[in-house]
Amino acid sequence: MLYLSVRLTQHFALLFICLTCSEANGDVGSVYFGPNHPMKPHRLCMTHHLVLSYELHKKMEIYRPHKAYPVELAQFHSADYVEFLHRITPDTQHLFSHELAKYNLGEDCPVFENLFEFCQIYAGGTIDAARRLNNQLCDIAINWAGGLHHAKKCEASGFCYINDLVLGILELLKYHARVLYIDIDVHHGDGVEEAFYFTDRVMTVSFHKFGDMFFPGTGDVKEIGEREGKFYAINVPLKDGIDDTSFTRLFKTIISKVVETYVPGAIVLQCGADSLARDRLGCFNLSIDAGNSSISAVDVKVSLVVVLFAGHAECVRFVKKFNLPLLVTGGGGYTKENVARCWTVETGVLLDTELPNEIPDNEYIKYFAPENSLRIPNGHIENLNSKSYLSTIKMQVLENLRCIQHAPSVQMQEVPPDFYIPDFDEDEQNPDERIDQHTQDKQIQRDDEYYEGENDNDHMEVG
Numbered sequence: 001m002l003y004l005s006v007r008l009t010q011h012f013a014l015l016f017i018c019l020t021c022s023e024a025n026g027d028v029g030s031v032y033f034g035p036n037h038p039m040k041p042h043r044l045c046m047t048h049h050l051v052l053s054y055e056l057h058k059k060m061e062i063y064r065p066h067k068a069y070p071v072e073l074a075q076f077h078s079a080d081y082v083e084f085l086h087r088i089t090p091d092t093q094h095l096f097s098h099e100l101a102k103y104n105l106g107e108d109c110p111v112f113e114n115l116f117e118f119c120q121i122y123a124g125g126t127i128d129a130a131r132r133l134n135n136q137l138c139d140i141a142i143n144w145a146g147g148l149h150h151a152k153k154c155e156a157s158g159f160c161y162i163n164d165l166v167l168g169i170l171e172l173l174k175y176h177a178r179v180l181y182i183d184i185d186v187h188h189g190d191g192v193e194e195a196f197y198f199t200d201r202v203m204t205v206s207f208h209k210f211g212d213m214f215f216p217g218t219g220d221v222k223e224i225g226e227r228e229g230k231f232y233a234i235n236v237p238l239k240d241g242i243d244d245t246s247f248t249r250l251f252k253t254i255i256s257k258v259v260e261t262y263v264p265g266a267i268v269l270q271c272g273a274d275s276l277a278r279d280r281l282g283c284f285n286l287s288i289d290a291g292n293s294s295i296s297a298v299d300v301k302v303s304l305v306v307v308l309f310a311g312h313a314e315c316v317r318f319v320k321k322f323n324l325p326l327l328v329t330g331g332g333g334y335t336k337e338n339v340a341r342c343w344t345v346e347t348g349v350l351l352d353t354e355l356p357n358e359i360p361d362n363e364y365i366k367y368f369a370p371e372n373s374l375r376i377p378n379g380h381i382e383n384l385n386s387k388s389y390l391s392t393i394k395m396q397v398l399e400n401l402r403c404i405q406h407a408p409s410v411q412m413q414e415v416p417p418d419f420y421i422p423d424f425d426e427d428e429q430n431p432d433e434r435i436d437q438h439t440q441d442k443q444i445q446r447d448d449e450y451y452e453g454e455n456d457n458d459h460m461e462v463g
């Protein structure tokens with residue numbers, strides 16, 4: 001089962017999408033890509049339980065996202081591709097070898113049980129998150145199940161089938177003249193960049209490993225957008241082993257200048273956790289959230305403690321400070337216990353809540369043994385990014401940004417209406433079953449203490 005949550009507080013609102021795991025119900029956390037496939041959706045269950053064990057759910061409200069309709073997915077994807085994803089099953093795929101090749105389904109992007117429902121749920125979550133931001137029902141929206149940045153208009157790519165980020169950005173563009181997309185996954189955010197390569201209404205900024213035939217092979221600093229979109233795609237190509245200090249410094253310098261120049265109305269942040277040290281597919285050396293306390297004595301009695309943060313979560317902390325409507329998603333991440341650690345720390349960062357390093361008892365505690373600690377240290381791999389290399393990249397990016405004199409003014413057209421979103425899965429369940437599901441959800445919410453009071457709402461109206 002999947003929930004999506006929003007809590008409005010006095011000055012700050014947050015929306016959160018997460019899930020409880022139930023093999024019987026089939027959700028994004030229990031689908032199975034195959035025995036040797038590195039993508040383990042189970043990492044989402046682990047994240048969820050870790051968030052619960054730190055009681056972060058008490059600071060948010062949780063909503064179940066709607067399953068995106070095929071017509072919503074076709075806002076970006078071609079109708080024939082969406083229709084094929086809907087139709088294909090593991091049992092019938094041998095009859096469609098031509099289509100499988102055409103849509104790039106197979107080894108990296110296998111056809112598995114409940115594939116289409118999996119896409120509908122994670123994409124529905126990101127779309128709902130954007131609609132809630134548009135309607136000012138929250139300031140920050142999180143969908144850790146989303147962030148599948150490689151999917152293309154007419155084909156699957158790199159474990160991604162439907163590009164929920166593009167769909168979320170298209171929603172935000174109904175209300176915002178300019179949307180900024182930031183991607184800190186170790187892989188280039190090629191699907192999102194490609195979707196908006198010719199427009200100045202979306203600026204895409206991707207920090208990623210580039211070279212040595214690393215997937216997907218795009219994302220050179222020279223790729224800057226074309227036509228109306230020229231200078232509105234930014235690529236920061238990096239080499240193996242980039243560390244906290246150099247990554248964080250480069251990120252802050254570039255993102256500050258981008259926000260100052262582009263003046264976005266909303267930000268989408270893809271937090272792929274495969275840029276962490278020790279990722280199964282990654283090659284960077286980032287910690288989750290390294291805090292270095294530097295103590296400076298003001299006089300004999302008083303000392304001033306300054307904590308300097310660096311690492312993956314520091315990027316999230318930095319982006320949050322712009323106080324713009326913010327949609328945060330997951331992405332890659334293939335050492336699953338570290339993915340859960342990272343996204344839990346980042347949920348805490350978004351809630352301004354510091355989390356103790358010792359992981360509280362939870363259903364998945366055995367995965368975090370023996371040290372049971374939330375934060376992970378950096379690895380010991382060599383940083384192949386020399387100071388001069390990083391400086392050259394930085395200068396090139398800043399020079400391109402100077403070509404944008406002002407934030408482009410956009411003639412906003414009439415806002416198209418949101419799709420009507422019925423409660424839960426109206427199209428697939430009969431009314432009796434629907435009530436049962438709803439009752440069951442309420443029961444689960446009570447059991448898990450998702451809500452503290454009678455006044456919390458768990459409705460589904462979106463947009």
Ligand SMILES: [Zn+2]
Nearest residue numbers: 185187274332
């Ligand atoms: Zn990735």
